[in-house]
Amino acid sequence: xxxxxxxxxxxxxxxxxxxxxxxxxxxxxxxxxxxxxxxxxxxxxxxxxxxxxxxxxxxxxxxxxxxxxxxxxxxxxxxxxxxxxxxxxxxxxxxxxxxxxxxxxxxxxxxxxxxxxxxxxxxxxxxxxxxxxxxxxxxxxxxxxxxxxxxxxxxxxxxxxxxxxxxxxxxxxxxxxxxxxxxxxxxxx
Numbered sequence: 001x002x003x004x005x006x007x008x009x010x011x012x013x014x015x016x017x018x019x020x021x022x023x024x025x026x027x028x029x030x031x032x033x034x035x036x037x038x039x040x041x042x043x044x045x046x047x048x049x050x051x052x053x054x055x056x057x058x059x060x061x062x063x064x065x066x067x068x069x070x071x072x073x074x075x076x077x078x079x080x081x082x083x084x085x086x087x088x089x090x091x092x093x094x095x096x097x098x099x100x101x102x103x104x105x106x107x108x109x110x111x112x113x114x115x116x117x118x119x120x121x122x123x124x125x126x127x128x129x130x131x132x133x134x135x136x137x138x139x140x141x142x143x144x145x146x147x148x149x150x151x152x153x154x155x156x157x158x159x160x161x162x163x164x165x166x167x168x169x170x171x172x173x174x175x176x177x178x179x180x181x182x183x184x185x186x187x188x189x
Contacts, residue, residue, distance in 0.1 A: 041072055047131055048076035055127050055158055057081050064125045066117075066149070066161075067133030068109075071097035078104040085123060087112045115144040117152045126154060130161040137163070 051073065057063060061081040065074045068086035070093055078084050078101065086101070087110040088094045094111050101107050110119055128149050134142060142163075149159050 044072035045076050048073040051129050051131065051160060052077060052080055055129065055160055057127060061127055062124045064117075064120060064123075064128040064152070066128055066130040066145070068097050069093050069132075071100040073129075073131050074107065075101055075104070078107050082106065083108070085110060085120060085125060087117070087120065089114055115141075115148055117148040120152055125152060126157045128153060128157070128159045130159075132162065134161045134163040 062083045064085045074086050083106045085108050
């Protein structure tokens with residue numbers, strides 16, 4: 001892989017809509033996720049409802065959706081909070097997120113650099129969630145983002161994220177893992 005291809009992968013940019021959907025959803029809904037849009041949105045709404053309860057979000061809450069993807073969770077959360085900031089390292093995802101949330105007046109969008117949340121300081125964010133984001137991270141990425149969120153949140157702020165346990169990962173079916181592993185193996189020196 002050349003440098004441009006590596007940068008494209010690390011920034012989660014996509015040349016085709018099919019590629020974007022597969023990176024966003026994975027193969028859980030087959031290789032044409034848009035054909036299962038209703039099921040996907042129902043699933044994301046269930047996740048969002050759980051986040052709302054776990055974080056005890058209300059109409060006074062100012063929230064960061066870290067790794068917002070195309071905004072399906074933020075779309076639900078926005079109706080229940082004062083303000084939501086959608087942040088992603090992917091311009092492709094963020095543009096789709098803007099389209100999906102165009103009717104929401106309490107949403108801001110932030111294209112962030114890897115591990116850098118400085119642009120979100122002074123936004124009064126007290127709650128952060130990262131749904132299906134840390135599952136893509138190695139230990140170093142986790143440290144970098146945990147530290148960035150820690151530095152962003154005020155005392156008493158809350159951060160909720162998920163991650164995969166290694167025993168549940170089927171490496172033979174995880175194309176993202178294999179792509180990343182190959183990059184790591186080629187560029188680890």
